[in-house]
Amino acid sequence: MKSCQICEKTDNLLYCARCVNTAYCSHEHQKMDWKEHKRVCKKNAADSSIHNNNTTTVQEDPKVQTENLLTDIGDLSIRAENPQFMPQWVAQNSLGLEVLDEFSDRERNMITRITNNLKQLGICVIDNFLDRPIAEKCWDDARALHSMPRIFKPGQVVDQGGREKIRGDEIVWLDGSEENAKNISYVCRKIDTIISKCNSRIGYKISQRTKAMLACYPGNGAAYKCHIDNPSGDGRCITAIYYMNRNWDKEKMGGVLRLYPTAFAKSKVAEVIPHFNRLLLFYSDSRNPHEVLPAFAERFAVTIWYFDEEERAKALATWAKNLPRR
Structure with missing residues (x-):
């Protein structure tokens, strides 16, 4: 024993x-x-x-890979935008988790890694998340969808407050039924499986998530200003981003996701290059303000937000209470 x-x-x-x-x-x-x-x-x-x-x-050490992402930027005053996603958005955009039956030893290792990193640092990066042939097919799916007319729409927030543009990506929401996105649907189910195994270990009860948001930064310097995914308690607790960008060159292409985790010293940031077949997980609340720096090549990623049942129920109850009476 x-x-x-x-x-x-x-x-x-x-x-x-x-x-x-x-x-x-x-x-x-x-x-x-x-x-x-x-x-x-x-x-x-x-x-x-x-x-x-x-x-x-x-x-072996849960901090090793995450700490390799750290950059010392000295004194910096961070102002995160808080574009509001209204509670009805939460109600209208949720799915149950689709858990796969297969579960490898490597994925069991991931559970320990994810649990430790999130508890200690609030973020986790997993490289080579899928077998490479499947990862290649996901990238093919993304590019094929983006080539179709009128599929992608400009990414929006409910309230930009009349200020300058907050985000410049193009997006499409996927619920898993799309015939031309079966491989992307598979990676979503794979992430669902991982999250289902570790959610109670990180202090949440997770049984639902958003649809998958496939986003493309079209390569014209598009960016996303510093923001917090869930500043208002709408139920989202974990942000999962899967990157599909082969041969990404940070120096030429930019597009780095920069996080300002409160678990780190104020002079430290975590810079995540959107490398091919990389999975990023982080807490969705005020612990992780983040931004996407200007991208100068097509940059694809799938984002899923996972809901904590208790917080989501409160958000929905508040929304229902505030509905106008007829």
Whole structure:
């Protein structure tokens, strides 16, 4: 029977997400053992990668990959726009989760990684999220949809307050029934499956989400000003973004998503390059103001927002109460 490497407890164990071999009862004990464990972890991780069809394994320390995204920008005053998505938008744009039956060892590792990163930092990045052939088909779906006339519409917010334009993307909402977006529908179900396994671990009860928003920044310098996804308690708790951009060159193409997580020092930002087959997850509330910097090439991403049942119910009740009486 497996036990914690430090104290030998056997209950509620967590496993090193890199080698999937050594167990701990807590993150504190994992950190205590790292100096010793790292000597064997790399070998075990290599063995694990062979077992997992040579896919990239998750980092052993839940902070490692996220901290690699950090940039020191010095003193900076951040002003996030709060464009209001009215509660009726929440009511009109929700679906139940579609959970897949298959669930691999690598995806179990993702659950630990996502849970740890969200709890500690409020964001998580997973690279090589799908098998590459499926990821390629998702990109094909996105480009084919974008080539069709009158499918995409300018991204909007309910209230821009008469100020300058907040966002410059083009979007289409997908509910999973679209014949020409089956591969994108699959990635949405894959994300649903991951979220369904870790939602209670991060303090939410999640059984519904929005439709999938396929967005394209058309490459003309389009951007999205700094904003908070859910500034008003509309129910959205987790933002999931899946990127589909092959050979993305940050220096030439821009389009970086820059987050200002409150979990970091004020001088730090997290810059997420929209690389092909990359999944980004973060808390949707005021903990993560973020913006999309100007993009100078077509930039595709699918975004899903997941609802916390309690907050969403309150938002819907408030909306219903304020409906005009006939």
